[in-house]
Amino acid sequence: LDDVAQRVIARLRGLPAPGVPDPGHPFVLVAKDLAPADTALLDLDKVLALVTTEGGPTSHTAILAREKAIVAVVGVADAAGLKDGETVIVDAAAGVVVTQPTDEELARAKNRADARASAASAPITPGAMKDGFEVPLLVNLGNAEGAAEAVALGAEGVGLFRTEFLFLSSSQAPTVEQQRVVYEKLLAAFPGKKVVVRVLDAGADKPLPFLNDAHEENPALGLRGLRALRASEDILREQLTALAEADAATRAAGDGADLWVMAPMVATVEETEYFTSIAREYGIRTAGVMVEVPSSALLADRILAVADFASIGTNDLTQYTMAADRLLGSVAAFQDPWHPAVLRLVREVGEAGRANGKPVGICGEAAADPMLAVVLVGLGATSLSMAPTALADVRATLLQYTLGEAQAIAEAALAANDAASARAAAQSAAASTSSPAAEAAATREKETEQ
């Protein structure tokens, strides 16, 4: 609305609409924050990178930048002091902006940018570590239309289909028929591949009027996710009916996928039993839960004795572990999945998965951070799911390390006291494996220290 208001005011005053400047050559765009329309319309041939002084990692600017694979660092308050014409290095992997870089730093940055470009054009192979240990690389989707692009970028399936995104603007619960059409389209786009659909995750940042009608002081801690569905069980039953029908129809047509269904915001073993048994009533063959609440990570051994799989949502797991609202810029610094407290919880779930012989996927934004992806595999993740644009970087980085090396890198991160030291410890542990990616990581670490 702010964006629209500014545009209307400019029109009334006879001024050009506010927007991104065009200096006539490629440049790094520094802004307080960007309006969604500006981020969506950025000319990627001109804007080399984006730096904002406000906003957190889950702000709309960050999310859109990630979707468009724009190099971006958000929430850099000091960037307000940058002058037009200054040369900077924007290092999104380390989350820093290097000012007054030396020629040597510039040359190294260029090498890294070239390496990233060649990763993007490298042949698409199934996700694996250097020793061949397979780590399927899946995608997060919010609608079936995104499937074709994801397949073109090498998605080996879908790790998270956010069904609530389909109905954010509906005031009434969708019908079975409305849902079945979408699910059929999705499943048919991934014949024979794994497709993990999450039942409606309504509440907090994604309220659905037909599921969340009460005012809550703290909606992130309220009747959301599976709790809200349980309070309106008919809606859950209709969704499971639509999924089962879409599964049957696509299988009958010969282009069925391997459908897995999971529940969001599961906090207890009892909720796991509730969801898996109701899903099985509808013939869902693989029923699992998301681990986004510390309680379910801590009891993952018991949860995975019941569920067929777990998928860790690192966005919410970080929010709840650090007690920091994921939408609030003022506490954005706490919202860092590298924090060893979060990594310990991931390790709990990884170990529970191994002990129970059950898969443990990761579907939060953490899986899209290439070095953190290595750490997550070292902690026991068996698949990673991310925005399609992140696939190439993660695929190239996993290939640089063996599973044993990933475990050693994860141990180094776990031993740190905070997120920044965990990131640095992982980078130096990676450097001791002396792969090209590790050398780049070590250089980055040195630059960050300086």
Ligand code: PEP
């Ligand atoms: C998460 O919490 O990490 C997750 C994947 O779910 P969402 O971002 O949709 O809450």
Ligand code: MG
């Ligand atoms: Mg979540």
